[in-house]
Amino acid sequence: FMPVGGPGDRPPATPALEAAGLRGIDFVGKGDILASAAAIDRADLFVGNDSGLMHVSAALGRPTLGLFGPTEWWLYGPWGPKTRTAASNETRGQFAPIEDLTVDHVFDAVLALHDAYIVETPANP
Template sequence: TSPGGALAGHGIVILGGPGAAEAAMVAPVLAALPGAVDMVGKLSLPEAAALLSRASLYIGNDSGLMHLAAAAGAPTLGLFGPTNAEEYAPSGPHARVVEADRHVSPPGATELERLARMDALPMERALAAATALLSPVPVA
């Protein structure tokens, strides 16, 4: 099952790499999405590509899986915080990005403090982009 609203009715599969560190990072996501299928660390890259080629939508951060999803032809929404979306955006006709809001740093801020954070990424923009990617494109 999935969250309500525009994404209702779509099953959710969570992908990630192998290892305890990856599983620990994904645990809060799985807890927030009861019913999601946990495939973290369970697929080889060719298996992940095959799954992604059949996906209705991929949503993820700037990662290898995001680029694999776009290459496999899945509508792909890349979520960007501190990394540069202009440089690292997924490519393809069905790829979009949503960037976290940049903020004005106080004088003397460290480089890390100047970076946009993922928690500054507006959920409304991500949902709108995901909904647009799920919408059928009219045929001319």
């Protein structure tokens, strides 16, 4: 688990890094866009909000899950054969905030990407 982002991403990344313990790699605010792209290129899977780094991941051909709130995921989502989106407005209505995106919805999308592109053995047999 490696959160990537700028210094402003520190507050939301801290609880996740603490939960990850020794399995976490803290890359928040540690490099410029090129360093972040290099880190993403080494990842097995990228999960992130509607951001430039999400598009970098998709452009690098990494399995990419874009998380969306009420914005047009079909227009601004990641492009590429190994990309998917999870959006709050898929399950909660047109103007649902990203906070309405459920953990189960994201987890199911991560499992689908994982099973399709990462391992020989499915994570959810």
